[in-house]
Amino acid sequence: MAYEPTYQSPQFHGGDGMVTPSGSIESQQGRCTLDEPVTETIMRDLRSIGMKLKYVMLPRAREDKGQGLREWDLWGPLVLCLALGIMLSMHAEQASLAFGLVFIIVWVGSGIVTINALLLKGKISFFQSVCVLGYCIFPLVIAAFCSLMLNVIWLKVIFVTIGFTWATGASVNFMSELLPEDRKALGVYPVWLFYVAIAWLILIS
Amino acid sequence: MALPPNWERYTTEDGKEYFHNAALNKTQWERPSCDEVPLASLNTSDVFTYKPSAADLEVPRSTAKSQELDDLFMGVAASEPTELVSLKEGPGDELSSSGRSTNSALPKASLPTLQGAGGGLGFAAGFAAGAAAASAASGGDGQGSAPTFSSWLLLLAQSLFDVSTDDVVRRLKLLVPYPAQDRSTAEELRTRPDFYGPFWVATTAVLFLAATGNFARLIESPHPSLFKADYSLVPLAASLVYGGLIAVPILARVSVFFTDEEVANIDFKKIICVCGYGLAPSIPVSILCIIPVGFLRWLFVLGGLALSLYFIKGNLLEDISVKVRWLQLTLIAAPVILQVLVFFIYRVRFFAGDRD
Structure with a gap:
């Protein structure tokens, strides 16, 4: 017979949005990584970044509200941001301005969206939210890559629309989960605006 | 069958079951009976359900630290009379004073007011949620350290972002003159200005002005596949909108400095709030301006400007009551000039036909 067959861990129904910050250190506990x-x-x-990218692309990310990105890292968002910046500045007239805009929108934008959620009294961990928002631009990065390959206006619109829907679908649930009931829309709107900004940059490139 | 609250069933190594009550620190072989437990709590007895109680709210309040923080807040509020007034009126203050004088539990009926934080500035409610958020924001040093400047700043900022979705939607509706404006909302905007609306309206405006300018050029360009985006519209729109929103209250403050007017008579927060919401018509206008007809664009821009100025007239001008005549003119002119600049520079500078 099992030792503790019925023990049930406490579930906090009132505050289930509470997320504790958990970095990648936690996952390595018990393993010696020095030698x-x-x-x-x-x-x-790299594998952990790959896993998270795969996770964002799967519809499962929408259902369990981004919980797979709980162990945050900022490498993935950095790689995505650089890739997007390089792709958009490749054919631009003002290449450095385009790259700078992408960089600023991704980092400052995700930071401000998170601070906004904090100010609305959302129970949210700063870096985790930045990580989720950063990883969720992956569909848009793919859209940017496709539209770089096939430079046809109407195909571009289709790619970006799909990428935008996918990105918002994966991240909006995560954000709305952590906010008080009467101000969910106030926290979700900036997330939407963040991806609109990135989608727009891809569309006009 | 469910166990009464606090009871857990365990099994010994040789399979015998026993029961333990963590609250009473009691262990027994017999299954505890549910007789004395009220029926309502039976369904949830297996799973610990968080129910907000007055005791939870007392915890941060009873510590000396938060008292100190509270005093700090009151000190700030006292230097800004408008805040003090709304603090006195709000239900939050009533609660916090009762919590301080008597250390007993608050009546449960008053809790919804506290949770909703609907009226006043809701500082008392801010403490419960704000303390948690503050520790989350400061990178997880949640051992309840002394009130730092950053946590104080966070609480202050939270009070400025203390609006619900309904509030923001109602405030945006004030911009539409027909049907007639809701006086209570206008009054609320006056007593409880928020920064959420101005900030995100301004950000949306920056994005849409730059985006629609580029789309309009894309549509008008003879060879769409050769079109090169003008990214410099983003910094231009940003400096115009954000710069204007920062410049207007600074200008107001400086001009007050040169008169002997009491600073307390002017609510700078409200000036920023009304200016920010006043930018909202530029968002639909910018979308309409994608239509490549020069005459229609002027029509839309002037229409949007009229809406903005009407909103400023209705919600800001009536309140500015200072003795010095030129100060009054400056305070009125600054927000108006901001709106006119935004709309006109957008029309003149952002579209391809007018560029050269």
């Missing part, structure tokens, strides 16, 4: 080869360390990080 492993560097390649292994890098590969593990």
Whole structure:
């Protein structure tokens, strides 16, 4: 017979939006990482980024409200942001301005969206939210890549629309979950605006 | 069958079951009976359900630290008389004073007011949620350290973002002159200005002005596939809108400095709030301006400007009652000039035909 068959962990119904910050250190507990080869360390990080990117693209991310991105890292958003910036500035007349805009919109934008949620008394961890918002631009990065390959206006519109729907679908649930009932829309609107800004940059590039 | 609250069923290593009550620190072999437990709590007895109680709210309040923080807040409020007034009126103050004088539990009936934080500035409610958020914001040093400047800043900012979705929607509706304006909402805007609306209206305006300018050029360009985006419209729109929103209260403050008028007579928060909401018509106008007809664009821009100025007239001008005549003119002119600048620079500078 099992030792504790019926023990049920406490569930806080009132505050289920409470998320504690959990970095990547937590997942490595109990494993000695000091004497492993560097390649292994890098590969593990790359694998974790790859897993999260895959997660964002799956509809599962919408259903469980971004919980798979709970162990945050900022490498993924950085890579995505750089990739998007390079793609958009490739054919632009004002290449450095385009790259700078992408960089500022992604980082300052996700920061402000998170601070906004904090000020609305959302129970949210800063870096986790920045991580979720950053990873969720992945569909838009794919849309940017596709429209770079096939430079036809109406195809671009289709790609960006799909990418935008996917990105907002994956992230809006995460944000609305953590906000008080009467101000969900106030927290979700900036998330929407954040992806509108990125989608617009891709569309006119 | 469900166990009474606080009771847990355990099994020993040889399979015998026993029961433990964490609250009473009592262990027994017999299954505890549910007789003395009220029926309502039976359904939820297996799972600990969080029910907000007065005791929870007492915790942060009873510590000396939050008392100190509270005093700090009161000190700030006292230097700004408008805030003090709304504090006195709000239900939050009533609660916090009762919480301070008697350390007993608050009547449960008053809790919804506290949770909703509908009236006043709701500082008391801000403390319960704000303390949690403050510790989350400061990177997880949640050991309840002394009130730092950043947590104070967060609480102050939270009081400025203390609006619900309904509030913001109603305030935006004030911009539409027909059907007739809701006086209570206008009054609320006067006593409880928020910064959520101005900030996000301004941000949306920046994005839409720059985006629609580029789309209009894309539509008008003879070879759409050769079109090159003009990214410099974003910094231009941003400096115009954000710069204007910052400049208007600074200008007001400086001009007050040169007169012997009491600073307390002017509510700078409200000036920013009304200016920010006043920018909202530029968003639909910018979308309409994608239509590539120069005459229609002027029509839309002037229409939007009229809406903005009407809103400022209705919600700001009536309140400015200062003795010095030129100060009054400055305070009135600054927001008006901001709106005119935004709309006209948009029309003249953002579209392809007018560029060269």
